[in-house]
Amino acid sequence: MENELLMIKEEALAKLDNCSSLKELNDIRILYLGKKGPIQEAMKSMKDMAAEDRKVFGQTSNLVKQELSKAVEDRKEILENQAILDKINEERIDITLPSYKLDQGTLHPLSTIVAEIVELFLGMGYQIAEGPEVETDYFNFELMNLPKGHPARDMQDTFYIDENTLMRTHTSPVQAHAMLEAQGKGPIKVICPGKTYRRDDDDATHSHQFMQCEGLVVDKNITMADLKGTLEVFARKFFGEKREVRLRPSYFPFTEPSVEVDISCHNCGGKGCSMCKHTGWIEILGAGMVNPRVLEMCGFDSEVYQGFAFGIGMERVAMLKYGIDNIRDFYNDDIRFLNQFSRKE
Numbered sequence: 001m002e003n004e005l006l007m008i009k010e011e012a013l014a015k016l017d018n019c020s021s022l023k024e025l026n027d028i029r030i031l032y033l034g035k036k037g038p039i040q041e042a043m044k045s046m047k048d049m050a051a052e053d054r055k056v057f058g059q060t061s062n063l064v065k066q067e068l069s070k071a072v073e074d075r076k077e078i079l080e081n082q083a084i085l086d087k088i089n090e091e092r093i094d095i096t097l098p099s100y101k102l103d104q105g106t107l108h109p110l111s112t113i114v115a116e117i118v119e120l121f122l123g124m125g126y127q128i129a130e131g132p133e134v135e136t137d138y139f140n141f142e143l144m145n146l147p148k149g150h151p152a153r154d155m156q157d158t159f160y161i162d163e164n165t166l167m168r169t170h171t172s173p174v175q176a177h178a179m180l181e182a183q184g185k186g187p188i189k190v191i192c193p194g195k196t197y198r199r200d201d202d203d204a205t206h207s208h209q210f211m212q213c214e215g216l217v218v219d220k221n222i223t224m225a226d227l228k229g230t231l232e233v234f235a236r237k238f239f240g241e242k243r244e245v246r247l248r249p250s251y252f253p254f255t256e257p258s259v260e261v262d263i264s265c266h267n268c269g270g271k272g273c274s275m276c277k278h279t280g281w282i283e284i285l286g287a288g289m290v291n292p293r294v295l296e297m298c299g300f301d302s303e304v305y306q307g308f309a310f311g312i313g314m315e316r317v318a319m320l321k322y323g324i325d326n327i328r329d330f331y332n333d334d335i336r337f338l339n340q341f342s343r344k345e
């Protein structure tokens, strides 16, 4: 009987040695050490043994049981450690593999232009001013010397919200906000990039919503030469060192005198090409000396202070700079268009 027990032990130990999974180990444990296992069965037969034999057999079967239980535990530890190692190996990251290409977003070309212009003027000592896109008639028109019924209001067809509230048609009302905030004391040196809205029919060069960047300088002894010099710096930094600036007489009610500003065509260098309609010049913005009436309405003594202002059409300069021939490309969210401006790094 005892021999049988020892043979069962050897058989179980051999199976434990060969077992390779925790599930298999559990099956072996139940098979040999479970309630219906051979050791338990053998122990049941002890009751028929002589007292002396029972003692010896009892000790032997307990030893076998303990030995097998320990062997099961030892094997379990080995298998568990192995399982952890297998998992680590399985999840090992091969850092030598090439990585997946991540699609990266990119700045919208208009945002790039805004950032470039802002940086350029900040470098010249300007600050950024902001104003509301939903504006009052008073700020958008009246303080800009465009009283109700003024014919020049027709130049800026307007989205009205109610009789006195509208979507601003230009960034010029920010001039009035800046001047009123300054309470009649100069100097003021601000730019205001922002969205503007007009009831224009959308076509290749017009959009009902577009961006402008207003510039305003108010101080003592400001002249047209300061305006021209500033615009020359802008044109050369933005379009290239060889650009010439030309001022043509124009009319804006809020500036006097007023000018349209052309730059020599950066495509042909001024010789004439399709981009400049064979004139050698390209119009980029409107500007002028702040009308004394505007200075006075906005709290400045026009005998003491002068100012100049300009309004850049952002899409138009972006179109010139990047050779884009349709303003709608900025707003159509066509990924093929936008990808052309993606970072190259």
Ligand code: FA5
Binding pocket: 155, 156, 169, 170, 171, 172, 198, 200, 205, 206, 207, 208, 209, 210, 211, 212, 214, 252, 255, 284, 285, 286, 287, 288, 309, 310, 311, 312, 313, 314, 315, 316, 327
């Ligand atoms: C103005 O809006 C004046 N406030 C600019 C100004 C400021 C003049 C300060 C003097 C002093 P204008 O209506 O010309 O001016 O518009 C300025 C620029 O905005 C234009 O040169 C053009 O580049 C752009 N622009 C005008 N309308 C549209 C439109 N519908 N779509 C796209 N760009 C436009």
